[in-house]
Amino acid sequence: MPPIPTPSTSRFDRRELLIAAGLSLVLAAGMFLPAALTCHFGDCSSGDHPRLRDWLGRSGWIWCLWLAATMSQPWLPESPEQRSYGLGLQILTLTLLCPALGTLLGQTRGSMLPHNPYDLQVQASFAAVACLGAEYRQRRRRGEADAASLSQNAPMLARQLDEARMALLQAQVEPHFLFNTLAHLRRLARLDPQAARAMLADLRLYLAAALPELRQTEVPLERELALVRAFLALHQRRIGPDRLSLSFDIAPGLEQLVVPATCLLTLAENAVKHGITPQVAGGEISVRAGPDPQQPGLLRLEVADTGVGMGESSGGGTGLVTLRSRIAALHGPAARLSLHLNQPRGLIARLQLPWP
Template structure:
């Protein structure tokens, strides 16, 4: 909530010594500017009116200092009375009107003693009242506009902080949604295959059940966090691919891992390799009767210094019309952008002699 007009910190800002000195300097400059035309007239045409008594009142040094002091006192009085005004609405407008009228009358009485503005004898004329009313209005409205500007800046800053907080929450929700996208049909198919194996090959069923347990043990902790060490991500993708290899057969799916040493503790987005491996199985290996090979790589990027390269390459169906347009890759791109901006990217490349390479590049170390 923006600070209200009665906030002690807000009103104290105007009474700090720098603000007081700045107001005094501005009052002096304004007084000199107002008296300059009269001073020039008295200097050039001192006897034009036959009586130069007004020159002593309007253009003299004492008159200039007196006007500066009057303006400075007017600013100080407006500052001190501003805190008493209603906070907002029509009451605030009526309060400003009363403040301006009150300050005008107060300084009319003061001017009748100091003879600073208007007639030399201090008489209250319509001209004097008009000048003092103009001064009071300018000072009071200037302070009011300053207050509104200050509150507007505070409100804008608050809205910006709220917007940033909502953006962070949205990114977190999007990341959580992606991490929760372990395809249900994969688990259903695995359990169905496990049930068939239990009837026909108990030893293979036990091995597959062991792989499923290892996959779930690696996957469940990853779904609760947005980043993980590369070693844990490799455990997850290794268990995932081992399950698929048992389900579709080792003769249809060969696996290979090429991991540079010393990268085990590097922090990477959780399930990033899993998303690439899912894409390779679904769009690369599964459509081919003969299957193919999947290779998982992690290495310092040989082409761009300061980047880590993670790849899942397959020798499957290659670049099709739907390659790269799935929900998994799209949400992974969004996660990378939210976490690293333009410094991280996901790209797809043709593999040789056939297949596709899905590549993630991350800032590193």
């Protein structure tokens, strides 16, 4: 399965920095405006404007506080417990550092530095609001990134779940076929050792070609047909060519179409087991593939037999139930598996798949 991509997280988000800087400037301008108006309408002719410098220092402090909180927040630890301590240290640092920077910007004589517990409390409150605001923005941004990542990866996760489900279902098909074949071979070994040796050679050739295909989810139709031909030839040797005749009718140009692995093999096995074997006289198995003449846009795959026909167990066996689940996982409701009466007798297993 391909790895699931994770969202890229950068230390700084340009949009967040612009928002923080803009908000800081708005707050700083709000604090600076009263002093500017006082100077404009008051007596500023002396050239000494302590109130203006004081408000400039406070504005610079606010701007430094918000910007420093935003820029230092991404370096906080990821662990929740360590992040709490880091957030407290961040608030304490900004409480002491930003007033000093504001004093420097306003060229005041320590007007922004805390002179009493009340000043320290006010500055700590401003620092806490700035740091917690930056923390909220960061968490919201991460939440949005995680939600976008989950939404983007949802189809891939669903595909991986379907592949895992199909692998589990397909694992039920492989031993089902192998155990049946080995049981027939064991019985034949007691009755006709020479025929058993010939059948064992055919089985070895079949497995050499089939086992690589059994571990795949989908295969080209050409390879699936080769698998079915080898399978039916093996059973034709087992029950005799006089009891089992074979025919193939494949429309040209379909060789490279992708179909569910072992889909025709399952239908062929069902035809041999429930159609031909119970009938003493045997019968014929026909494999057909082509466009669906009644429903354009669908590929029709059929395995028809002239065996005993519809029985109580028809359609309810492990192989057909598993195949229905596999094609539903691959193609959804567009894929269908149905059984129909054949004429003059027997059964037709019809598999309809979306045309690529």
